[in-house]
Amino acid sequence: MTDVRSATSLLEELNCGRPAWSLLADFPEQDKGDAEIGNAAVHDATAAMQKLVDVPEVERTRSLPVNWVKPLQEARLFGLTTPESRGGRGLSPYNAYRVICAIAQHSVPPAVSIAVHTGFGASAYLPLLPEGPLRDAVTAADAAQVISGDADTEPTGAANRRRMTTARLDEQGTHYVLDGHKVYIQNAPVAGLLRVSATIVGGEENGRVGLFFVPTDLPGITVGEPHKFVGLRGVPNAPLSFAAVQVPREFRFVIDSALSTEQEWRLQDQLNDVSVRARMYAIAAPAAALTALCQEITREFLRDRRVDGADLSAYSEIQSIVALNAADMMAQESVARWCLLSPGDPAHVRREQMAAKNITSVTCWRVVERTMSLLAAHGLETDEGLTLRGLPGHGLERIWRDARMLRISGGVDFFVDHFYAMSTVFGPWYEGSVPNQPGVSPETAPPEGLSERNEQHWAEVSERSAWFADRCRTLVAAHPRRVDLEKRQDLTIAAGRFSSELLAAALVLGQAATSASEEHQLAADVYCTAASTRMTGLAHELSHRHDTEAAAALSRIALAGE
Template sequence: MSRPATSDVDLLREADRPGFTEHLHAGAVRWDLVHPFPTSARGDRAAREVVAVLRALVDPEQVDVTRELPDGVLAALGARGYLNLAGGPDTGGHGLGHREVFDVVEAAVAFCPAVGLAMAVDNALGFSAYLPVLPDGPLREWVRDRVAAGVVSCTADTEPSGAHNSGRSTTATPVTGGYRLDGRKIHVGNAPAAGAFVVTATLGDELRLVFVDAATPGVTVTARHDFLGLAGFPNGSVELQDVFVPAEQVLVEPKHAGRLTPVSTRLVVLGRMHLIAAPSLAFARLASRCAASFVNRRAIDGRALGDYPEIRRQLAVAAADVFAVETVVEWSLADHVAVNPLYEQLAAKNIASLAAWRVVDRALSVMAAEGLETAGSKAGRGADAAPLERVFRDARAMRVSGGVDFQLDNWAGRHLLTGYYEGAAVPDVVPDFSALTLSHRNAGHARFVADQARRLASACAELTARYPREELFERERTVILLSRVVNELVAMALVLARASTEDRQDLADVFCASASSRVHDAWRELGADEPDYARIALGLLAEVAP
């Protein structure tokens, strides 16, 4: 008899800890779960220490020009334990909490995106991230030894056929004493510098995580990938040909119906906080400050640029987006005891990357030609060398890395609707935000969140009653838009809870005003008759077909 398979939805739920977004999915806004808004220990001191070390190792402008990191940089960071920030002293780590690790990664990205992202890869999906969840035994000890030695590591999952396929063509074939690994992986962060890999491979009808030493015969980094942004970030493809792996280096997990294994699914959800949200926040802060600095020193016909209402609006909306990303991060990485933050961690990737893109895009418009101009060009003519052009390139990558934004919305929307097919009920409750201290405008935003949560639940109940699961999931735009409504409502609720706790009413009001407009836009599109997109797309596909 085959084992019953767990699902991704099963992994995101926790029976003994309620989730804020999980309740919002069902139409209930549990203000009591998010207020008072939590705070966590911050990693400012560790961040300053890491940046001081990086200044001695890396010239970020030179990295952007050459598109390469200096030799030995990641090895030097590994030797200092910066690829194992959360690990204990027994493995050469620094014992930082998740929020502190985030601060270090954000600071490193702000200094040099390539280095910061490489650190994020190892801390989020390298050996040090897997070590705490591995069972006692030979595999755990083997991984522990490499973490303690500061070995650069990463996860190799994406294949040439695409990142969203459920199957893997890379195979683990049983042989005497272990397995033979064959396949090819691409877009592997840290691959050119890695001394060890976690490889996803098909074993029979299941996916397995295989822990591989890069020096094993048959393992070859065959190419370096270069991208629109993130110049110098070590990324490449890995060939695996007749690679022998001892049996104890394959992690056996429960049967799972998701695209990844149970362990890797949870690590990816949390890992995107460091891989995507931290760089996104760094880029958003940089862009907001670049624009504000530009405005401070410019005038039009003697009138200060900052005196114009539209310029003030642009700066304020950007500052509010930065505040919202900070808020979602603070909540998602807080040391929750009674609340499950996994759904918020899942939503954070798109909330952060899309907000960062809005901030960078606005800054580029505010700065006009000076925003488009490279830092080197500006320095060459004696102007302020704000690196907004580089930030623009880098920020766009965050909407793709870790799952393309619309596809991640599609995946999250399926989670939302699955609850209704499994019998989620719309709760008959009146949301109570009386414990929150909110301005008149923000109280209106809180009522809006509650009303829209009820509308969301009613829409999901109606859709799942009308369509069989697979038929509804084929209506991908509907699924995506529902997910976007969820993300906006989650961000609004968290921002309002933080505003009440910290008295940040103005920033919350500006963010919620913009977010509510995006919610209205999503509902408007959901209710509209669709043009014939398929006919146009099929015509284009036929036109370019070989």
């Protein structure tokens, strides 16, 4: 297997016009022993969820069962990656992903809670904490499965770099005093420990962002009524208020680089590594689960169903829907395997993990939309309506709502595309790490293990990669100041999506080449054919001048109600 510790990032190479098949040739696979451990954990998690959560009841009441946390702690589901020496399951990242997928196939809200605790919770920062009181407290909380999460978003909006919540040292210099409000905080109703962001007031660090681990039982913390979302009914998410909350000075998490609001402090390497890995659990895993559920619903719907004397599954458009959904499911699997099974330093796949949020959630949305259309041809009813007619429910309405939530969780999809493009696609060009002149791909050897059709798809990926690099070079030259390109969100969003499409197509081909499965070869062919169409549209957006003035003018008129 390729040692990615000494290899260049696959995504970076694709963005720079240097597609490297050598990075894909030994696509990561889970070893047998780890897979068996994961199988047992998935079995236990599924049994616990089936016993605990009555999905129709959760949908009706919009809340999880009373005292739902304890049974999941007893099953060590809030200790998926906690070492066995501390009482956890000690699962690998990919097995933790698999368990969260399995839980989400039964019910997404508890899966999200577990995913947020696993990925964004205090224990995710343990490798970064020096010896001392804070590390000791987080270690103890991890061993006790104290639920945790990230309290960052504020009423002014998550995209703002500055935080209106403030933190000032008291006169004795022993505690930071926190004041402010947070909204949309996952796990807030059940958390015992939260990582809180706040703007430092006073002293040499005045105006910079500070990060604090805050026990939720401190005086002055108020948890508001849970937010009621369109989907994810019952998910533990609520606003928080801090009124003169005294946090021990040692509970401030200080990283190497000062967190200045003049720059995007959340992209500081150590913070970003935690954040993008966490979204593999909180977004990619539930998205894959919903995609799998749609395939199950489709199979059941098409079984023995006939139209004009022919099996419905024999019609070409129905076959196209089924095939596209299967191909999209493979794409989600390929992304997860690459991001969580690649050997070496996990930071090496940081860029791919950043892209994975939108790849997996938007892919899930495509699958759900196709499945909705398929069932709607028969009459799209709620489960309640089907039950009243004596028919079994299928849960598609719930899946549709939950899938839509995943597209905005962790950032609205179009803004994530913009954010990703400015940091990952265009960032290296502005930072001078990409040559000003077109480069030559470092390899010419053809890929092995691909069907003839998929060899053609890889050739197209290579051609589009070279074109994309040249287009990025042109756009940066036309916008020498980074801030000017940042204002052209039509271009940045299209670039972010094009880059993600390149990555997903490459990963699908990589998995197909390693697998001896005909199904994977066919799925890669179907996926890359559809991705090619999407990239053609995105290339048009990146190549043709947009009349942004007309859009701005019409927007002003529309907003004025004229």
